[in-house]
Amino acid sequence: MIVDGLTMVGYSINGYGLGVEELLVSINSNGIDKCVIAPVQPRTYRLEPQNDAVAVAQMRYPDRFIGFCRVDPRQGDDAVTELRRCVLRQGLRGLFLHPMEEGYTINDTPAVQLVREAGSLGVPVVVAAGYPWVSHAQQIRFVAEQVEETPIVMSHGGQINISGLAQADAFLAMQACGNLCIGTNGVYRQDFLEECIEAFGRERVLFTSMSPVFDQGFELDRVHSIKMEESDRQFVLGTNVVRILEEGARSRK
Amino acid sequence: MHITDSHTHVDEYEAFGWFDPPETIIELMDEAGIEQAVVMTYADAPVLKPNALRYLHDACKRYPSRLIPYVRLNPHADNAALLLEEAILDLGMKGLKIHQESVTAAAHHGSIVRLVKKAAEFNAPILLHSGDEPLSLPQQFASLAEEAPEATIILAHLGGYHHTDDAIRVCEKYENLLVDTSACPYPHKIKEAIERLGAHRVLFGSDGPGCNPKLELQKIMRLGLSEDEQRLVLHDNIASILERVGHKTSGGRSR
DSSP states (O other): OOEEEEEEEEEOTTSOEEOHHHHHHHHHHTTOOEEEEEEOOOTTOOOHHHHHHHHHHHHHSTTTEEEOEEOOGGGTHHHHHHHHIIIIISOOOOEEEOHHHHTOOTTSHHHHHHHHHHHHHTOOEEEOOOOTTTSOHHHHHHHHHHOTTSOEEEGGGGOOOTTSTTHHHHHHHHHHOTTEEEEOTTOSOHHHHHHHHHHHOGGGEEOOOOBTTSOHHHHHHHHHHSOSOHHHHHIIIIIHHHHHHHHHHHHHO | OOOEEEEEEOEEEGGGTEEEOHHHHHHHHHHHTOOEEEEEOSSOBTTTOTTHHHHHHHHHHTSTTTEEEEEEBOTTSTTHHHHHHIIIIITOOOEEEEOHHHHTOOTTSHHHHHHHHHHHHTTOOEEEOOSSSTTOOGGGHHHHHHHOTTSOEEEGGGGTTTOHHHHHHHHHHOTTEEEEOTTOSOHHHHHHHHHHHOGGGEEOOOOBTTSOHHHHHHHHHTTOOOHHHHHIIIIIHHHHHHHTTTOOOSOOOOO
16 A cells, blocks of 8 residues: 655645646556645635535545644644644644744744643654754754653655755664654655664654655655665555555544 | 766765775765766865875876866865866866855856966866855855856755755856755755756766765656656756866966
8 A cells, every 4th residue: 555644735825736636637547546635825824614625525535645734833723723723623634844834943832732642642743844944853863862651753754955965964863763763755765764763673763755746656656766676665654654644544533 | 878977076085084985975876876976075275284195186086987187176276276277187087166154265266267267278167166155145246257267167956955945046147157065964955956957067066975966866766857858857957067177268377
């Protein structure tokens, strides 16, 4: 089973967009069974309707979509309330944070509180990671160390740097925190993914396309290009996402 | 179709933790069906790697029909121009690589401009890093392009993750700037670069072995290019650039 651990649906204020039906076409043509869907930052700046749209899409296509909500920690208690509403009432199964687009720092207190709340609700967190100043791997490590009960997935392999200069920080964060995983989208140097799998095991690297910012088909090619045992590849392609979600669900019971 | 990868590496460099002898890239080229590759070290001569020229020369001598060397230099070194001459005139190297983050200077820095102009005397292409880092921003190439209009300057990585639009914009303005596709994570931006700049100004590169050449080639194959465009991007552009190297245009040896 192939599960894409991060896509975004809706039309973003940042100029990209992907409709639910378009995404279905994409996953069908790429042989992807399911994918995590999270909202974009809309032109209205209001995330709540976007979360509701994700919930509707999940309800309509329960075998294909796993809905995550997106909230802005700068809204303080209202952000926590929205997270709880999305998980407990709308049935969404994870939290997506994008510090770069929303404009906050991942290790500021409100964001840490939100990640902690996600853990107590039994849902994982995906962070748009690797952005200098706001979601650098060592900033995420700071969060992960405080909130050990919450599984956190760092997109972009935890590092956005086309010289590879941030890889050591992502590697060290993974080494320090067992609750951190990395997503594969856009990762510079496939051998970084290979090193992480070798060092931390096949369970902590998972396929994320972060479509439509990245090309879903090409990002799947990226996973297939990793030099690894085929039996391990299945973990990266889908098993790991499913496991993280199931562990959260068990903790809720 | 003959395929030439215009951006790969050979080096065994402890400080970076990257150990890629020539056999590594050759194996990956074979896997991808790539006939030839431009190769350079990870570390700059002479500061980080005093024996870089010899290392690269020896590596390429083992695969003379497959590997095409570019010398990677620190332009701040007193003997940078001499090393460039030695690399091109004595060792038959075909181009110059500068990584601005590694040498702590932006593309418009005087020492880079001087070395780029020196390379241009031999019609040698200059491959510079481009990306999101503070010394590698595409708009920093504008001054260099103006000061060295005779130079063929290639922006590696098409501006990285968040400066692809800037890379295309600056190349639109300066005809002597080209881009390579290495590690660019956005196939649609490569397509856009070809549409806006022309296929004759976009070079296939992988940044292998770290970035898998087969994957990087798959990225190009996804673009739906015409056969002519593909031939230019995958081979003809870099081939015609390399054909001109070594024909000194002016001046004599520095020493």
